[in-house]
Amino acid sequence: MTLARQHSALAQAYDGITRVVAELDDAGLQRPTRRRGWLVADLLFHVLCDAQRALVTLASPADGPPDVDDVSYWRSFPPGGDGDGARHAWWARRSAAAFERPSGVVRIWSDTAPAAVRAAAAADPDGCVTTQGHVLRVPDFLATLTTEAVIHHLDLVLDLPDAPPPGPLATRVAVATMDGLVSDDTVRPAGWDDAEYLLKAAGRERLTDRDRQELGEAAGWFPLVG
Numbered sequence: 001m002t003l004a005r006q007h008s009a010l011a012q013a014y015d016g017i018t019r020v021v022a023e024l025d026d027a028g029l030q031r032p033t034r035r036r037g038w039l040v041a042d043l044l045f046h047v048l049c050d051a052q053r054a055l056v057t058l059a060s061p062a063d064g065p066p067d068v069d070d071v072s073y074w075r076s077f078p079p080g081g082d083g084d085g086a087r088h089a090w091w092a093r094r095s096a097a098a099f100e101r102p103s104g105v106v107r108i109w110s111d112t113a114p115a116a117v118r119a120a121a122a123a124d125p126d127g128c129v130t131t132q133g134h135v136l137r138v139p140d141f142l143a144t145l146t147t148e149a150v151i152h153h154l155d156l157v158l159d160l161p162d163a164p165p166p167g168p169l170a171t172r173v174a175v176a177t178m179d180g181l182v183s184d185d186t187v188r189p190a191g192w193d194d195a196e197y198l199l200k201a202a203g204r205e206r207l208t209d210r211d212r213q214e215l216g217e218a219a220g221w222f223p224l225v226g
Contacts, residue, residue, distance in 0.1 A: 003125035012167035029102035070143035071180035079226035
């Protein structure tokens with residue numbers, strides 16, 4: 001996608017999360033998510049850290065060439081978790097709990113997410129940036145943010161049945177990322193919609209026996225991201 005399309009996808013992804021959390025009271029922000037042990041406020045704080053990282057990254061131009069793109073970037077973070085991931089999870093939960101009320105996280109998110117989107121719109125479409133030890137083209141960096149936001153949107157709504165789903169353009173970016181992480185001849189099971197595909201690709205839902213039969217050898221690739 002062009003920078004304009006990736007920017008639109010990121011705006012849609014972040015707006016989708018805002019629409020999920022904006023009207024929640026403190027009790028709603030303490031509902032469980034698909035990330036075991038994480039409440040809605042905890043996971044929102046984690047995504048807030050991504051938006052803050054976006055502001056830093058977009059202000060940190062780098063010389064090319066890029067060493068990863070929007071797909072290969074994810075191979076640096078294999079699913080299954082590690083010590084750093086566990087430490088971050090513990091830190092995020094404690095940080096979210098430090099607010100006087102869970103709604104404090106929503107207020108900061110509501111200021112930071114639009115700022116990240118505005119920074120993305122102003123970025124050099126042909127430029128590169130550096131983040132988490134990698135150099136990426138700006139559109140590819142925005143795609144990584146969108147993919148993570150869409151997956152976490154699905155995480156957030158586990159116990160919020162009336163919450164809106166992620167937007168269609170943002171979802172297409174996340175789906176394209178997952179498609180890129182499997183072999184070209186992999187055929188997605190016919191019964192999967194985009195949400196089920198993303199949840200299973202991210203390890204939030206287990207593959208069924210039928211899934212494994214339809215995926216064949218590609219089943220061994222799952223989960224694709226952590």
